[in-house]
Amino acid sequence: MAESATNLETLAPPAELRRMEAVPNRSLGWLTDKLTAFNEGKTPLWWWILFFPAAFCAAFVLPAALIYKISVGVGVWGNNMPVMWGWDIINFVWWVGVAHAGTLISAMLFLTRQHWRNPIGRAAEAMTVFSVAMAGLYPAIHVGRSWFDWFMFPIPTYEGMWPQFRSPLMWDVFAVNTYLIVSTTFWYMGLIPDLALMRDRSKTRVKKFLYGLFALGWTGSARQWHNYEKAYLILSGLATLLVFTVSSIVGMDFATAQLAGWHETIFPFYFVAGAVTCGFGMVLVLLIPLRKLCHLEDIITMAHIDKICKMTLMMACVMGYIYAVEFFIAWYSGSPYDAWVFGHRMFGHQYWYGGWIMICINASLPQLLWIKKVRQNLPLVFIIALLLNIGMWFERFVIIVGSLYQDFLPANWGVYYPTWVDAGVFLGTLGAFFMLYLLFVRFLPMIPVSEVKAVTPQADPHRSPNEMKGAKA
Amino acid sequence: MSEKLYGLIAEFDSSAAILSAAEKVRDAGYRRWDVFSPFPVHGLDKVMGFKNSKVGWFSFVFGAGAFIGTMGMIWFMNDFDYPILIGGKPMFSVPMSVVPSYILLVLAAALGAFIGMIALNQLPRHHHPLFGKKRFALVSRDKFVLAIGAGDPKFSESETRNFLESLGGANIDLVEDKD
Numbered sequence: 033m034a035e036s037a038t039n040l041e042t043l044a045p046p047a048e049l050r051r052m053e054a055v056p057n058r059s060l061g062w063l064t065d066k067l068t069a070f071n072e073g074k075t076p077l078w079w080w081i082l083f084f085p086a087a088f089c090a091a092f093v094l095p096a097a098l099i100y101k102i103s104v105g106v107g108v109w110g111n112n113m114p115v116m117w118g119w120d121i122i123n124f125v126w127w128v129g130v131a132h133a134g135t136l137i138s139a140m141l142f143l144t145r146q147h148w149r150n151p152i153g154r155a156a157e158a159m160t161v162f163s164v165a166m167a168g169l170y171p172a173i174h175v176g177r178s179w180f181d182w183f184m185f186p187i188p189t190y191e192g193m194w195p196q197f198r199s200p201l202m203w204d205v206f207a208v209n210t211y212l213i214v215s216t217t218f219w220y221m222g223l224i225p226d227l228a229l230m231r232d233r234s235k236t237r238v239k240k241f242l243y244g245l246f247a248l249g250w251t252g253s254a255r256q257w258h259n260y261e262k263a264y265l266i267l268s269g270l271a272t273l274l275v276f277t278v279s280s281i282v283g284m285d286f287a288t289a290q291l292a293g294w295h296e297t298i299f300p301f302y303f304v305a306g307a308v309t310c311g312f313g314m315v316l317v318l319l320i321p322l323r324k325l326c327h328l329e330d331i332i333t334m335a336h337i338d339k340i341c342k343m344t345l346m347m348a349c350v351m352g353y354i355y356a357v358e359f360f361i362a363w364y365s366g367s368p369y370d371a372w373v374f375g376h377r378m379f380g381h382q383y384w385y386g387g388w389i390m391i392c393i394n395a396s397l398p399q400l401l402w403i404k405k406v407r408q409n410l411p412l413v414f415i416i417a418l419l420l421n422i423g424m425w426f427e428r429f430v431i432i433v434g435s436l437y438q439d440f441l442p443a444n445w446g447v448y449y450p451t452w453v454d455a456g457v458f459l460g461t462l463g464a465f466f467m468l469y470l471l472f473v474r475f476l477p478m479i480p481v482s483e484v485k486a487v488t489p490q491a492d493p494h495r496s497p498n499e500m501k502g503a504k505a
Numbered sequence: 506m507s508e509k510l511y512g513l514i515a516e517f518d519s520s521a522a523i524l525s526a527a528e529k530v531r532d533a534g535y536r537r538w539d540v541f542s543p544f545p546v547h548g549l550d551k552v553m554g555f556k557n558s559k560v561g562w563f564s565f566v567f568g569a570g571a572f573i574g575t576m577g578m579i580w581f582m583n584d585f586d587y588p589i590l591i592g593g594k595p596m597f598s599v600p601m602s603v604v605p606s607y608i609l610l611v612l613a614a615a616l617g618a619f620i621g622m623i624a625l626n627q628l629p630r631h632h633h634p635l636f637g638k639k640r641f642a643l644v645s646r647d648k649f650v651l652a653i654g655a656g657d658p659k660f661s662e663s664e665t666r667n668f669l670e671s672l673g674g675a676n677i678d679l680v681e682d683k684d
Binding site: 195253254259271494 | 519520521523524539540541542543544545546547548549550553555557558559560561564578579582583586587589591594601602604605607608609611612614615616618619621622623625626628629630631632633635636642643644645646647
């Protein structure tokens, strides 16, 4: 075997084409200490400063808005007769979108063997888990009588009724719940070896017990790793499928409706692309401050930010293309209703600003990322990413409210304004998301330690002894 | 409190060292032995003679079962048990049922992979004889441990100890299984 193997050195690419170093060339012990330092150190002040407002929104604003909404009814929202989908569905689509980039980074880049993804995979996957949980809340309360939510599941009821599987809304129930369960499983399984690490390192009995409980007795034996790697591969393949199914089913919710601005075959793809764009924005918003605050600049390097910026740029170009196709088809189809809706997206007197925000931010602003100086300017990248999140939110506003408020009969037209309850629920979910994320960063290793170690140069047992000398202590 | 022998363990410092030690253990004819490492060591699967992990079968069976089961469930609910005619559409058709079936395939296959991993690794377990050793905690950090089980037909406390020493293992230790 060994003799017949190709001589890899003759095939090695020139230096400028070689992949970036996935992780710094340091000893395994150094990496372990570095990557668990934040979990084991004292809670820094900034953590409390960020945690308290987030926890307040999650613990008080969200329940208050929810209790009020559930006990009084959907009427407390701004939803009205032509605009029966308002902020609740906008936020649902937005949160699902945020989730997608996490899966794309953690699963799809794993399948394509992009080793640089290892340090940021878990942080991205955590974003997925928490944002899908937030997304799942919205349809559950949007139905009005939330206590009948169980009608959506195939449970035999006393009336013998079953869910109606001809509706994409029904598919959505399965898609979102599946996404939540699969991404949580994927995230948790990735955590098991690191939970074992935390168990082995913890000094107090309580910590040892809790980490040990969730580590499930992981020993790191070759047999365990053998099955684990296979399961990880399968899970990432399946999670990758979900990147393409969840948002496309959300897109079908719209596309099946006979409404100008929704009834488009591009919608499934459109929603997936929009979701990933928005998610990359959120990844940057989370990682740029965290790498600094948690002192992980050596691990999440500028090269990582650069790569995510480039992917964001690519997705922004896709968005620009989709917007162009939509406007073109609206004109080319010759349908007066389509022309009306799309004309009013940009030049209507009610929501014209939404269309401009959508095009200026989502498709145009990220074009700045072509410039290397911009990609290296962290504050600027952070601002672009934050604006991208807002811009993508407005895109959903344009699609949902912008298409609904003026439908086929002018007698039906109306306008939509959100109420404080709409804002309260959104603020509450934002708070809950950031609270969960902060807890994750504080108590679990944000960087997958075992995965990072596995791609260090010294992890490769076949390397030549000369390369070993490069490793710093 | 019965105490029986679990085996002998030896520590190594690098993945290259553990890989070459594992090769020698295999060549020496030991059968019940294992390697503990902070990350999966490339090439160890082959040395230890692992066949393709059975996790894939768990995933396949769960996934296929869920796909067929969901198709059947939708047929039962929307065509057989309580048919409702909507817009003259067929009571049961592939386009209406393939999407939820596919999604539940993904769900079940993912859970199957996870359950398969847990089951094949015999997790969760709250106790392992090696957890009794203080230095074993370093495996998750940067040590590589080779363990030769007492149940191995070739195992003998003194000979195996000498063998592990000859491989360059450090901190060779006898592990007892305290129940």
